[in-house]
Amino acid sequence: MSLQEKLPPRDEVLREFQKKIGGNMLLLAYKLKKWFPIRRSIKEVLLRKPPRYVRAVDGITFYIREGETFCLVGESGCGKTTTGRTLIRLLDPTGGYVFYKARPETLKLLKETLGEKVYISGDYIDLTTVPAKKFKPLRKELQIIFQDPYGSLNPRFKIKDILEEPLLVHGIGGSAEEREKRVLKALEDVKLTPADEFAYRYPHMLSGGQRQRVVVARAVILNPRFVVADEPVSMLDVSIRAEILELMMELKRRYGLTYLFITHDLAVARYICDRIAVMYLGTIVEIADSDTIVENPLHPYTRALIAAVPEPDPSLRHRFKDVPIKGEIPSAAAIPPGCRFHPRCVALDQHPELRSLCTSEQPELIEYEKDHWVACWLYQKK
Ligand SMILES: Nc1ncnc2c1ncn2[C@@H]1O[C@H](COP(=O)(O)OP(=O)(O)OP(=O)(O)O)[C@@H](O)[C@H]1O
Ligand code: SF4
Ligand SMILES: [Mg+2]
Incomplete structure (x- = not known):
């Protein structure tokens, strides 16, 4: 069990997968690992016992095509959330590569500011080589929708402020009026209308489904390319799940999004995803298109x-x-x-x-x- 595994050179890995998948590969995780250290007791330290780890994600490889909805399914604790977060660098990986086809302007900016420190080849950047403090230009492109519409919205802020915050952080929308226009447009996108009414409500004044629409609006307001949707409907009433899924699919078509969709529910996965990867205890055990996974596993x-x-x-x-x-x-x-x-x-x-x-x-x-x-x-x- 080694923390730092020797991997083949990045150029070699990228070339091999580009040859196989072609130019529409948006993302490639290669032998991606996320291990969490387990705190050692004083006795273990004194006895010089080796450190132990929770091997949440343990060397997984998969690719996602542009415009695809790619699903991760598996039992609770198998590493789905850790995979999603590590891919978009909300967690730092322990090992492996994540090649991502970034927008040309983002690549240009990172090339200028980071030079040789970061791995860029053609349209692809290895996200694992970007220092955490320099990740901001990529954050616009890589967004996440969280599972819990109650916990993920600050109850003290109005919806307008919640949606305006990412615009302010990324310096998007020069004036207050322009930002407001974008906020209202995002609310219309997720069908919270009349938008100017919803904008001035607090989260507690909305239903669970409406809050999750706000969470979706917050993810898409920055015009992302790739969205990790971590169990986006599992905490919602069964009756409104289909509506939120339909909305996500509509936004995907309209804005050309690509999703990594995380769920423990195979029926939802089959309904919404193009391909499904099945995870078990930190590894991927099977990947195929959704019908094949269900009909010919x-x-x-x-x-x-x-x-x-x-x-x-x-x-x-x-x-x-x-x-x-x-x-x-x-x-x-x-x-x-x-x-x-x-x-x-x-x-x-x-x-x-x-x-x-x-x-x-x-x-x-x-x-x-x-x-x-x-x-x-x-x-x-x-
Ligand atoms: N910050 C952390 N520190 C230590 N261990 C963690 C941490 N986050 C996750 N884990 C462990 O990593 C493993 C994978 O967790 P993860 O949350 O990724 O699973 P999951 O598939 O998303 O589960 P669920 O379906 O319950 O959401 C679990 O054993 C979990 O306890
Ligand atoms: S048969 Fe396959 S799944 Fe079962 S223990 Fe062997 S390798 Fe694992
Ligand atoms: Mg999870």
Whole structure:
């Protein structure tokens, strides 16, 4: 278990994926890691025990195409939020690269201010090389929608002030009138009309759905390119979830956004996403387009997840009845050796010949079929 893994040169990695994916690759996370150190007791320090870590995100690789809605699904604690935040540098990564195709004016500005310190190649910048203090020009392009519409809006500010704040921080909209115009336009975009009425309300005067519309407006007011939507509807009443999802899709079409959509709900993922990545305990175990993940899942964990979906298609549940899931998800601070799913994997009972391999070596994520990636020894020759 090493904190700093030796990675191939950036040029090599970027070239390989550009060749494979083409020019419409907006973002590439390569062996991305986020480990949180666990505080050691005095006894551990005195005994010089090595530091321990919560391996929340443990070397994941995936790409997102421009205009795509890419989903991360998985059980609670598997590392979805940490992935989203690390990608857009709300958390500093422990290792790996994040190549992002930035707007030409942003690249130019960063090139001028940071020179050789930052990795830029063609249209791409490695976000992990940008010092945290110099990240501001990129922040406009990389936004996040949080899960909790109650906790993420300051109750003491009017909606107008909440939406104006990012404009002020980024020096957008020269005069107060111009900023107000932008705020009203953002409110209209998220269908909070009449906008001039909503602008002067406080968050507590809005319903949960209306607040989440404000959260969405705050994310899009800066004209971003890439938005991480972290469980944006899971705290909302079921009756208004579809409305918010529709709104997000409409804004995506209108402004050419690309989403990383985080959810634990496979039915929502299938409804809204182009491709789905399934996470388990800090790794990605399978990636494919949404229909393939639901109709033809390969990984035993994905099959178990689908078997557990109560709705909307009971026939799928029946199909995967042979693959229930055993036990609880282990802690990210005590990851099992080998394939980290092995203590819960029923496929091992059917394939006992794989046991020694599965319990000792972690399978790589490989492209098993075109655009269908899986990390499981069942699909790899050793
Ligand atoms: N700041 C932190 N310090 C220490 N551990 C953390 C921190 N943030 C997250 N973790 C741990 O990292 C792991 C992944 O957490 P994360 O919040 O990314 O999971 P998640 O998939 O988003 O879960 P949920 O579905 O519950 O939101 C968990 O074990 C969590 O306890
Ligand atoms: S690698 Fe082995 S233990 Fe892991 S999911 Fe595949 S069959 Fe199960
Ligand atoms: Mg989360």
